[in-house]
Amino acid sequence: MKFLSKIFNIKVIAVFFAVGLWYYVSITQGPVITKTFKNVPVVPINVSSESYISNDLPTISVVAEGPSKVILGLKDSDFIATVDLSNKKEGDFLVDVEISPPSSVIRVKSFSPDKIRVMLESISSKKFPIVSEFINSSQTTQFFPSLPLVSPSSVIAFGPNSELSKIRRVYISIDVSKIKENTTLILPVQVETIDGTTLKNVYLNPSSVVAEVKVSEDNSIVTVPIIPIIRNAPPQGFGVRSVSVSPSVVTISGPISVITNIKNVSTDPIDLTQITAKTDFTVKLTPIDKVTFPINTCKITVEVSPIVSKTLTVQVKVLVAEGKQYSASQENINVVISGFKDVIDSITSDMISCTIDASSLSTGSYTLPVVVSGLPQNVILQTITPASIEVKIY
Numbered sequence: 427m428k429f430l431s432k433i434f435n436i437k438v439i440a441v442f443f444a445v446g447l448w449y450y451v452s453i454t455q456g457p458v459i460t461k462t463f464k465n466v467p468v469v470p471i472n473v474s475s476e477s478y479i480s481n482d483l484p485t486i487s488v489v490a491e492g493p494s495k496v497i498l499g500l501k502d503s504d505f506i507a508t509v510d511l512s513n514k515k516e517g518d519f520l521v522d523v524e525i526s527p528p529s530s531v532i533r534v535k536s537f538s539p540d541k542i543r544v545m546l547e548s549i550s551s552k553k554f555p556i557v558s559e560f561i562n563s564s565q566t567t568q569f570f571p572s573l574p575l576v577s578p579s580s581v582i583a584f585g586p587n588s589e590l591s592k593i594r595r596v597y598i599s600i601d602v603s604k605i606k607e608n609t610t611l612i613l614p615v616q617v618e619t620i621d622g623t624t625l626k627n628v629y630l631n632p633s634s635v636v637a638e639v640k641v642s643e644d645n646s647i648v649t650v651p652i653i654p655i656i657r658n659a660p661p662q663g664f665g666v667r668s669v670s671v672s673p674s675v676v677t678i679s680g681p682i683s684v685i686t687n688i689k690n691v692s693t694d695p696i697d698l699t700q701i702t703a704k705t706d707f708t709v710k711l712t713p714i715d716k717v718t719f720p721i722n723t724c725k726i727t728v729e730v731s732p733i734v735s736k737t738l739t740v741q742v743k744v745l746v747a748e749g750k751q752y753s754a755s756q757e758n759i760n761v762v763i764s765g766f767k768d769v770i771d772s773i774t775s776d777m778i779s780c781t782i783d784a785s786s787l788s789t790g791s792y793t794l795p796v797v798v799s800g801l802p803q804n805v806i807l808q809t810i811t812p813a814s815i816e817v818k819i820y
Contacts, residue, residue, distance in 0.1 A: 456494030460535065462748055463488045466505045468523060468542060472512040478586040478627055481545040483509070486523060489748075492532035504528040507537070509544060516548045518802070520776050543777065543800055547586035555580050555675050556615065556635060557597040557649045560686045562604075574600060575638040581615055585628035588803075592619040595651045595675070595690075596630070598637060602686070611637045647679040650688055652711065654726045655695040664702050667729040667766060676724075680717035688714065696726060704729045735764040735808065736773070740780045742796060744817055747785050754782075755816040759796055765805040773805065780810075784817055791818045 465485040473479065488505055490497065505528055509521040520541050527534050558574045581596055598613040614634045617625060652671045660666060676691055693709045707726045711719055738761045746752050759780055763770065779800045784792065795814050798807055 456496075458491055459494045459497060460489060460491040461497050461500075463490065463500070463502045463505060465502045466507050466525070466537070467503060468507045468509055470511050470544065471508050472510055474511070474515050474546075476549050477511075477515050477546045478549055479544060480547045480586055480588055481543065483544065484539075484542055486525075486537050486539060486542070488525060488537040489535045490527060490532050491535055492527075492529070496529060496531055500528060500532070505534075509542060511544065511546070514544075514546055516546050518772070518777050519544045519546065543779070545802075547588060549584060550587055550590065551582050551584045552590045552593075553580055553582055554593065554596040555649070557595050557651065557675060558637065559597055559599055559648060559650075559689070560602050560646065560682065561599050562601050574640075577636045577638075578632065581630045581632060581635075583617075583628055583630055585625065589625050589628050592621060592623065592625060593628075594618045594620045598635060600637060600639060602682070605639060605641060608640045609638075611639060613637050646682045646685045647677055648685050648688065649675050649677045651675050651690050652724050653690045653692050654709075655692050655712075656698060656728070657695045658697050658699045660698045660701050660730045663733055664730050665733045665766065666698065667731045668727075669729075670727045672725045672727070673721075676711065676719060676721060678714070678717050678719055680714075684714075684716050688717070691719075693724060693726065696728070698728065698730065701728060701730050702732075731766050733764055734767045734770050735762055736770045737762050738773070738775045738778060740775050740778050740798075742780045742782060742815060744782045745785045746819055747787075750789075750819055752784065752820070753818045756812075759815070760809075760811045761798055762808040762811075763801065763805050764808050765802075769802065769804060773802075782815060782817060784819060787819055789819050791816065793817075 464487045466488045467485055468483045470479060470483065486507055506526040508524050510524070511521065521544050523537065523540055523542055525534055525537050556576050556579055558576060576598065583590055583593065595618050597616055597618065599616065600611065600613070612634055615630050615632070619625060651674060654669055654671050656669065678685070678688065678691065692712045694712065696707045696709055705728050707728070708723055709726055710723050711721070739758050740761050741758050742754065744752050744754055761778060761780065763773065777800055778798060781797050782794045783797065784794060793814050793816050796810055798810060801807060
């Protein structure tokens, strides 16, 4: 009996302790409530030093519950959402999201999406010649610089391939207005991109160079890139994969008033209407009045590859407001994409997101468009069948 009485006393004490704890939490921290955090950032962890994340990671929506006095003071950024990229170096991945609450009294009830797309590119390097350009020349300039001696004459750019491919030229700017005699300058290396954007996660080695400049009263010399002129597309079913020029730069000479305004040298146009494979062209450089060229031709290599199509069946995700439910006229759609064969072959249905945004709509029936996202930049979305789906919200 004493043993049973002891057990009974322990149970009574446990009940009183639980009631007391509930009372403490309810009175001091408020009742338990639920709150949705719609823009919780996702942080990648264990990223290889040889890889670069090339897409913007989306935020996730988190439904959490906890004492009102605690949860009402939380922000989206207080939650820790991560994707583990261990053993992943290059490719397109659908990675599980893991989330931790900011406090032991907060419980995560659900979060969406539970997987996100992560595109990894390998970090590579590419060598670029340094082009010299003169700026701030005027009619009153007494001395003009001649051919500068740049040391080193080239740089190595490190970064993701997609960013390195944007580089049009690497150059230094020499301010003519500040040069009155032979001089040596330490100048920062600058980059001009094809599309005018700023490069992300690209590093130059070295980041500055030494330029030895001598003055001249007559002509000047400058090195500029050669820009190929391409007219007409390849035959139907083919696309241009890459274009390269050899040499990629040319050193020209002429009056300083002319030279300082020249940013590049173009070529005679080449026609691709009959090209279906990798082809080399020898073309002439476009002459410029009063400017001397050391060469008058260059080689342009154009790589043309077949374009293929592929049909993927993708599940449609409908986004509705919290507390709403829905039914859709169909769960899947057919997406037709096209691009170069090796790229298209690597794309699977789970890499593509097909969504219908009904989050701002009230109860009722709607015919809503399907939005396709997640396709790489070099892939073309041809058709969506059906393009719209009937959705009932209730």
